[in-house]
Amino acid sequence: MIKHVGVLGAGQMGGGIAHVFAQAGYEVVLFDIAPAQLEKSLKGIEKNLGRQAEKGAVDAAAIPGILGRIRSTQQMEDLSGCDIAIEAVTEREELKLDIFRKLDGIVKEGAILASNTSSIPITRIAAVTKRPEKVIGMHFMNPVPVMKLVEVIRGLSTSDETFRATAGLVEKLGKEMAVSADYPGFIVNRILIPMINEAAFALFEGVASAEDIDKGMKLGTNQPMGPLTLADFIGLDTCLAIMEVLYGGFKDPKYRPCPLLVKMVEAGRLGRKTGHGFYRYE
Incomplete structure (x- = not known):
């Protein structure tokens, strides 16, 4: 069962992904190498939760608890205990491949490694790890708390178990899933x-x-x-x-x-x- 979620990259997408998982009750570790970006992201999440409360989409009394479920870090090793780690860094292939190599050696055995990539083939990303059957694409739309769609992309080696677990996560987040074959750009882009x-x-x-x-x-x-x-x-x-x-x-x-x-x-x-x-x- 997935309880702990790691998010790599505290930009607009990573912050949004951390937001929706914490709002859904998951414990989240948000990683970024830049402390200023982490601080900016956490403030942005708090501001967006406030907007949701004004619109009646979230109970204002629940906001402190949601924020309390997000822990920020500059150490990738702090993601070691996560059940799933979702990469949401800049759309540069070499950077993503390097992150997945490192993640594979850090995150516990059996954990899922997901990428929020909007175009780079999942099979290519999975190939740099020793757990290609546990690698999958989870492409969230921007802004994440508002947009209902998550594209789910199976790599050539992605297992049925990994796919089912990911589909279950999308449902628990209250979002809709569109499944794409692993071709450049997937469906939306x-x-x-x-x-x-x-x-x-x-x-x-x-x-x-x-x-x-x-x-x-x-x-x-x-x-x-x-x-x-x-x-x-x-x-x-x-x-x-x-x-x-x-x-x-x-x-x-x-x-x-x-x-x-x-x-x-x-x-x-x-x-x-x-x-x-x-x-x-x-």
Whole structure:
């Protein structure tokens, strides 16, 4: 039975994953190498719980208990007793592979190692461990406390037992599961990120302004936000990284990253997190 959950990476995704597990009653160890990021993440979780309480989604009296179930650490060894460890670091393959090599030697035998990767093949990640049957993809959507979907991706060696345990976790979190085969981008990002890339091409080629591209997709296809606004929200570096995984994985020119997207990432215009992407932010 899974009781203790480790989360690696205290960014927006890792903090959100820690939030929903603690809210569901699990004991959580949140790891990050940066103390300032851990502090920021814990404050963000507390703030988001407050918002949920205002909307009646969580009992305000339960918030101290939820926060008390999250322990932060800068030592990966503190995840040794976890029943499942979920990696949620930057979408860089070499970094993820290095983390899984280390995790495999730290986390107790029989524990599940999961990745929140949005595009990198789970089979490739599992291959660097000595427990490939215990490795699985759990791709949460952003923002994690709000979005209902978790993509679950089975690697070539993922066991039925690991899959069933993961499916049970998704259900206990009150979320819905979509199961994907282990191909680059899985379901959501294989469809979503090329749409964002095509919107960048439309801007790059002068088809329309960023505002009109977003207005067209919002009002013409009933999307809650336009693709360029969404790209800024996700982070242009993340969008580019996923496009590069798709392009490298399928070798199909339709996945070629837009040159404008590449240049913007090179210039450090990454979207909301840097204050400048396809739009400017305060």
